[in-house]
Amino acid sequence: MSALRKLAGQTAIYGLSSIVARFLNFLLTPLYTGKAVFAPDDFGVITYFLGWSAFLNIVLSFGMETTYFRYATKDGIDQRRSYGTAFHIVAFISLVFTAVVALCATPIANITGYGGYASIVLMLGITLGLDAITAIPMARLRQENRAWRFVFINMMNVGVNIVVSLFFLAYCMPKHKAGESNALIEAVYDPSFGVGYVFLAYLVASIVKMLLLLPQWPSITMRDPKLVRPMLVFAAPLVLAGLAGMVNEMGSRVLLKYLLPAETADHDLGVFGACYKLAVLITLFIQAFRFAAEPFFFSRAHDPKSKETFARINNLFVAFCMGAFLVVMLFLDLFKWFIPNPAYWEGLRIVPIIMLANVILGVYYNQSVWYKVTDRTRVAGKLALVGAALTLVGNIALVPWLGYLGSAWATLICYAAMTALSYVWGQKHWPVPYNVGRVLLYMAGAVVLWWGCEQLSVGDALNNLVRAVALIVFIGVVWKFEQPTLVT
Numbered sequence: 001m002s003a004l005r006k007l008a009g010q011t012a013i014y015g016l017s018s019i020v021a022r023f024l025n026f027l028l029t030p031l032y033t034g035k036a037v038f039a040p041d042d043f044g045v046i047t048y049f050l051g052w053s054a055f056l057n058i059v060l061s062f063g064m065e066t067t068y069f070r071y072a073t074k075d076g077i078d079q080r081r082s083y084g085t086a087f088h089i090v091a092f093i094s095l096v097f098t099a100v101v102a103l104c105a106t107p108i109a110n111i112t113g114y115g116g117y118a119s120i121v122l123m124l125g126i127t128l129g130l131d132a133i134t135a136i137p138m139a140r141l142r143q144e145n146r147a148w149r150f151v152f153i154n155m156m157n158v159g160v161n162i163v164v165s166l167f168f169l170a171y172c173m174p175k176h177k178a179g180e181s182n183a184l185i186e187a188v189y190d191p192s193f194g195v196g197y198v199f200l201a202y203l204v205a206s207i208v209k210m211l212l213l214l215p216q217w218p219s220i221t222m223r224d225p226k227l228v229r230p231m232l233v234f235a236a237p238l239v240l241a242g243l244a245g246m247v248n249e250m251g252s253r254v255l256l257k258y259l260l261p262a263e264t265a266d267h268d269l270g271v272f273g274a275c276y277k278l279a280v281l282i283t284l285f286i287q288a289f290r291f292a293a294e295p296f297f298f299s300r301a302h303d304p305k306s307k308e309t310f311a312r313i314n315n316l317f318v319a320f321c322m323g324a325f326l327v328v329m330l331f332l333d334l335f336k337w338f339i340p341n342p343a344y345w346e347g348l349r350i351v352p353i354i355m356l357a358n359v360i361l362g363v364y365y366n367q368s369v370w371y372k373v374t375d376r377t378r379v380a381g382k383l384a385l386v387g388a389a390l391t392l393v394g395n396i397a398l399v400p401w402l403g404y405l406g407s408a409w410a411t412l413i414c415y416a417a418m419t420a421l422s423y424v425w426g427q428k429h430w431p432v433p434y435n436v437g438r439v440l441l442y443m444a445g446a447v448v449l450w451w452g453c454e455q456l457s458v459g460d461a462l463n464n465l466v467r468a469v470a471l472i473v474f475i476g477v478v479w480k481f482e483q484p485t486l487v488t
Contacts, residue, residue: 051253
């Protein structure tokens with residue numbers, strides 16, 4: 001089996017959990033944004049706290065997934081001891097964090113400006129601690145190529161979240177509002193808890209995930225104190241990069257709360273957060289690809305033809321992502337119904353900007369192989385700091401002028417700058433023959449096809465036909481260029 005086919009197979013398997021399952025989770029968006037469930041102001045609260053959770057998850061996992069992959073493949077190091085050491089580092093950080101949140105939930109809620117949501121802070125703190133602790137056992141499943149076990153656990157995690165959410169928000173809430181309550185609803189449902197049920201579902205799902213990973217726990221006793229310092233040194237730049245990168249990815253969720261007018265901040269944040277989710281086809285594929293690609297890149301780095309392989313992978317990656325861009329943007333009138341409340345639709349204008357930004361971010365992740373396999377992880381921190389600075393400056397400069405649309409543009413500018421810098425730097429230290437012209441052709445071609453279709457004024461039936469033809473044209477161009485790669 002060729003290297004490309006092996007990677008494609010791994011990506012497809014992981015996709016069962018990271019694309020299919022997460023897409024099922026995405027389908028909760030119509031529930032959350034329904035007229036009878038959460039108004040944009042309420043969804044703004046969810047968006048704000050989930051924005052903070054993304055930052056905290058980086059700190060709690062402390063880059064130990066990538067660090068474990070690196071040390072598990074180093075000569076002379078027992079893989080079991082690298083696993084146990086990574087686990088204990090994360091467990092210690094997570095337990096301290098959870099204890100602090102449990103003791104200070106109310107003050108933390110007051111500091112955020114959501115003093116009435118101390119219960120959410122507590123649930124979110126426990127959930128994040130559990131997720132961090134389970135991250136290393138899940139990484140070991142990937143390292144051992146136990147993809148189907150990985151899929152099962154992730155599917156169960158998402159499935160439990162969906163079931164709990166549906167029970168409280170699709171069964172208990174409407175029944176209670178309609179005056180059709182029963183003994184079960186009276187026993188477990190409190191209408192004043194509101195958005196708290198979203199975070200309760202996350203907590204229950206994380207508990208189930210931890211229980212499913214219990215068979216992985218006996219081997220955590222195999223640790224090596226001598227590995228702690230070098231693993232922390234390797235991971236520290238990745239944490240810095242992760243935090244800075246998360247400023248780029250999720251910082252807008254937090255910044256918009258304070259940059260927008262106070263009277264509309266929660267509403268606009270809810271609209272922004274809901275419409276941002278329409279980029280899910282690209283973001284979930286990128287996540288699935290990274291699950292498979294990271295161990296693949298490390299294992300192939302010493303192959304004499306690895307650089308050519310990585311360049312070809314990047315071509316295919318961009319082609320697929322821009323195809324997803326066209327699917328969503330050409331038929332946005334259909335996809336917008338994933339958000340059934342028209343009160344959110346004013347934010348649809350951010351979708352093309354965010355989707356294009358995420359494609360560029362995916363290219364950046366592909367390029368990151370150069371500093372990981374050469375142990376120059378400090379580069380990740382430097383690049384991410386540049387991106388974070390651009391994100392902060394961009395939001396501060398553009399949001400007061402353009403509203404949440406300015407935050408979307410700041411994200412695009414940030415990712416484009418990071419990718420360009422990474423490419424230039426990487427070509428000096430570990431040059432990969434990326435086909436920049438072809439990548440830009442795919443990106444520009446897809447954007448032009450979409451823009452051209454937007455300019456046409458034809459009937460609905462003909463409009464959809466033209467858009468379908470545009471998509472087929474793009475696929476045909478990609479096939480013409482990439483067919484030699486796909487058949488070898």
